[in-house]
Amino acid sequence: MSTPGSYFDDQYAGAADPWHLGERWYDRRKYDLTVAALPRPRYLRAFEPGCSVGVLTELxxxxxxxxxxxxxxxSAVEATTRRTSGLDHVxxxxxxxPEQWPEGTFDLVVLSELLYYFDAGTRTRLLRRxxxxxxxxxxxxxxxxxxxxAEHTCTGRDIADRLDSLPGLSRLARYDDPDFTLTVHEHRPGSGPVFSPARAEGLA
Ligand SMILES: C[S@@+](CC[C@H](N)C(=O)[O-])C[C@H]1O[C@@H](n2cnc3c(N)ncnc32)[C@H](O)[C@@H]1O
Incomplete structure (x- = not known):
């Protein structure tokens, strides 16, 4: 079963930043690794569902x-709006x-600490969308x-394994440590090599 919406309402009723996302070295390092793993220097239009208080949003x-x-x-939307108030492009x-979904297409979608709140069917639907x-x-x-x-239906490693079997996605990178797993996949309906920053700059 997916985690009910009331769980998240209760979390934010008890604390402005329930997971202390802006406080720990653990999170700061993970956010830095996440942003460092982005293969392209710039993205045109990105989507980040489940942004919480916007610490990763800012990066x-x-x-x-x-x-x-x-x-x-x-209240999470309000906190992220405040944090990014000087950033007109956010x-x-x-x-x-996945019930609600934005119009249009993106060249980057970031799902950070979100997918383990869903049952397997909903998680697959969200990944397909x-x-x-x-x-x-x-x-x-x-x-x-x-x-x-207790509230998580799976781990980061489970999610990474599932992603590799989804049609239209090719794995570009995977990082595992004892605490979290980070993946980068490219939407590539046909065959052909995935993006390489070194090739893009003529190094390979
Ligand atoms: C653990 S926090 C992760 C925040 C952020 N992505 C990060 O990595 O720092 C999970 C967030 O996802 C939000 N969330 C949970 N289920 C959601 C859903 N179905 N749609 C949008 N947001 C959701 C929660 O309200 C919460 O703010």
Missing amino acids: LAARCRQLLSTDRVA TVRRMTV SAESLDDGGHLVTVHWNHPV
Whole structure:
């Protein structure tokens, strides 16, 4: 069963930043690795569902011409809106995925600490919608905790394994450590090599 919406409402009723995302070295390092793993220097239009208080949003904003960040909880949307108030290219909206989904296509979708809240069917639906929203050559980045948690239906490693079997996505990178797993996949309906930063600059 997916984690009910009331769980997230309760979390934010008890604390402005329930997961202390802006406080720990653990999270700061993980966010830095996430942004460092983005293969392209710049993205034109990115989507980040489940943005919480916007710590990763702020880092992603530096690499995107347009960024849409969303959360199902109003106070999280307000916190991210405040955090990005000086950044005109960032739009923050209240949206519950995968039932609600933005119009248009993206060249980057980032799913960070979100997918383990869904049952397997809903998780697959969310991943399919993400893949379908990507332009050819667009990138899907996932990053998730690996330790067991009562509310989580799976780990980061499980998510990474599942991603490799989804049609239309080719794995570009995977990073595993004891705490989290980070993946980068490219939307590539046909065959052919995935994007290489070295090739793009004539080094390979
Ligand atoms: C653990 S926080 C992760 C925040 C952020 N992505 C990060 O990595 O720092 C999960 C967030 O996802 C939001 N969320 C959970 N289910 C959601 C859904 N179905 N649609 C949109 N947001 C959701 C929660 O409200 C919460 O803010």
